[in-house]
Amino acid sequence: MTLAELLPSLGCAVADRLDPAEWPPGTRIGRDGELLFAGAPVTELAARFGTPAYLLDEAHVRRQARAYREALPEAEVAFAGKALCTRSVLRWVAEEGLSLDTCSGGEIAVARAAGFPASRILLHGNVKTSEDLKTALGYGVGRIVLDSLDEIEQLGALAHGRQEVLIRVVPGVDGGTHAAITTGTEGQKFGFSLLPRVTDNLDRAVAAVLAQPSLRLTGLHCHLGSEVSRVDAYERAARRMVEALAHVRETYGLELTHLDLGGGHAVDFDLAGYARRLRVALGYECSVRDFPMPRLTVEPGRAIVARAGITVYRVCAVKRGSRTFVAVDGGMSDNPRPALYGARYTARLANRYSRAERQPMMVVGRHCEAGDVLAHDVPLPADVRPGDLIAVPGTGAYHHSLASNYNQVGRPPLVGVRDGVASLLVRRETEEDLLARDVG
Numbered sequence: 435m436t437l438a439e440l441l442p443s444l445g446c447a448v449a450d451r452l453d454p455a456e457w458p459p460g461t462r463i464g465r466d467g468e469l470l471f472a473g474a475p476v477t478e479l480a481a482r483f484g485t486p487a488y489l490l491d492e493a494h495v496r497r498q499a500r501a502y503r504e505a506l507p508e509a510e511v512a513f514a515g516k517a518l519c520t521r522s523v524l525r526w527v528a529e530e531g532l533s534l535d536t537c538s539g540g541e542i543a544v545a546r547a548a549g550f551p552a553s554r555i556l557l558h559g560n561v562k563t564s565e566d567l568k569t570a571l572g573y574g575v576g577r578i579v580l581d582s583l584d585e586i587e588q589l590g591a592l593a594h595g596r597q598e599v600l601i602r603v604v605p606g607v608d609g610g611t612h613a614a615i616t617t618g619t620e621g622q623k624f625g626f627s628l629l630p631r632v633t634d635n636l637d638r639a640v641a642a643v644l645a646q647p648s649l650r651l652t653g654l655h656c657h658l659g660s661e662v663s664r665v666d667a668y669e670r671a672a673r674r675m676v677e678a679l680a681h682v683r684e685t686y687g688l689e690l691t692h693l694d695l696g697g698g699h700a701v702d703f704d705l706a707g708y709a710r711r712l713r714v715a716l717g718y719e720c721s722v723r724d725f726p727m728p729r730l731t732v733e734p735g736r737a738i739v740a741r742a743g744i745t746v747y748r749v750c751a752v753k754r755g756s757r758t759f760v761a762v763d764g765g766m767s768d769n770p771r772p773a774l775y776g777a778r779y780t781a782r783l784a785n786r787y788s789r790a791e792r793q794p795m796m797v798v799g800r801h802c803e804a805g806d807v808l809a810h811d812v813p814l815p816a817d818v819r820p821g822d823l824i825a826v827p828g829t830g831a832y833h834h835s836l837a838s839n840y841n842q843v844g845r846p847p848l849v850g851v852r853d854g855v856a857s858l859l860v861r862r863e864t865e866e867d868l869l870a871r872d873v874g
């Protein structure tokens with residue numbers, strides 16, 4: 435008899451175990467088989483806040499922030515706010531001593547409302563509208579990372595005093611991730627090339643910044659992409675960036691003091707290995723070029739919040755066709771990542787214990803697209819039925835921030851949970867919210 439055949443008769447005790455690689459460490463299974471999230475029963479959270487709902491384990495976010503600071507005590511760790519930008523989350527990371535990477539006036543507005551110290555904020559992006567730049571200057575953000583010659587000119591005209599700036603560079607390093615989120619190679623829209631034959635390259639950018647008396651260039655930035663797990667890619671990028679710093683010194687007599695290596699660390703990133711190999715690579719490159727060690731910034735987003743979050747859905751219908759479809763009350767409006775990047779998720783029954791045999795099922799959403807699939811072929815108990823709760827782990831990053839109200843479905847609430855106590859961080863979007871902007 436195989437293990438799979440044995441499972442039903444074993445009361446599915448083995449199948450019910452939570453994989454620590456997927457679920458936040460504070461997740462447990464309660465006496466009646468219900469999921470306990472950061473000490474709170476998911477059944478109670480669903481009853482109180484409704485479904486679908488994003489749940490976020492505050493302790494895990496803080497733990498990840500601390501892990502980064504401990505692994506890289508010499509570096510500035512800037513949370514990439516695009517991963518999850520709410521006042522409470524920004525407050526937590528500010529309290530843990532992190533800086534903040536923003537990429538729009540809107541993100542700066544949230545940071546400002548959270549009281550995030552302006553000096554610890556960076557503004558990124560290949561497009562910054564004049565409103566974005568004015569918001570950044572108005573709040574006095576610490577650094578603005580420049581991405582085009584037009585932007586250099588525009589910021590030069592808007593800035594007063596000496597706004598600190600970095601230049602974003604294309605290091606020519608492939609992080610080995612999905613094409614849609616690869617940003618360290620030639621031929622994509624971000625950054626200035628290091629290649630002399632490219633018209634808008636780093637040399638032109640440095641010259642353009644130096645021609646603006648209102649700007650003060652202090653460093654270079656690069657970002658390889660997102661969901662990068664290869665530490666060697668960062669090591670290569672670090673070497674290329676020190677080479678670029680030395681090139682700027684040689685060409686312009688300007689010794690830049692900052693090196694921002696971006697974020698993009700995958701959820702299962704080898705942080706200790708990254709810190710160790712980066713230190714060696716930077717130490718070596720700086721010593722052979724007799725270049726002073728720059729102040730390092732890293733910008734993790736996903737790695738701080740992804741695993742801290744789960745989404746809870748209510749099962750609305752189960753269809754046993756050529757495949758079994760478990761249709762829930764959310765979908766691609768709260769998680770477009772499977773459709774965008776072919777991302778894969780797992781899912782589990784979250785409200786009760788079931789002895790029924792596990793069968794592969796498709797967890798699908800409520801939207802009018804066949805591609806609206808939340809989890810492919812996940813083992814769920816054969817007796818799953820309408821009214822059950824389904825939990826999907828790993829939804830803390832780029833879910834709330836990528837959510838839409840497609841099909842006029844209101845976006846879910848974000849609920850923070852700490853030591854069993856839940857609090858509403860972002861409320862559910864209502865029909866009134868949906869109609870509020872429809873003024874025609």
Ligand SMILES: Cc1ncc(COP(=O)(O)O)c(C=O)c1O
Nearest residue numbers: 514660697698699733734735736
């Ligand atoms: C400039 C910059 N920094 C940091 C990040 C954070 O990426 P991740 O959430 O994958 O760590 C991004 C997004 O990819 C980015 O564009």
Ligand SMILES: N[C@@H](CCCC[NH3+])C(=O)O
Nearest residue numbers: 516615660771831832836
């Ligand atoms: N939005 C993406 C990744 C891009 C990160 C920001 N540059 C995601 O859901 O994974």
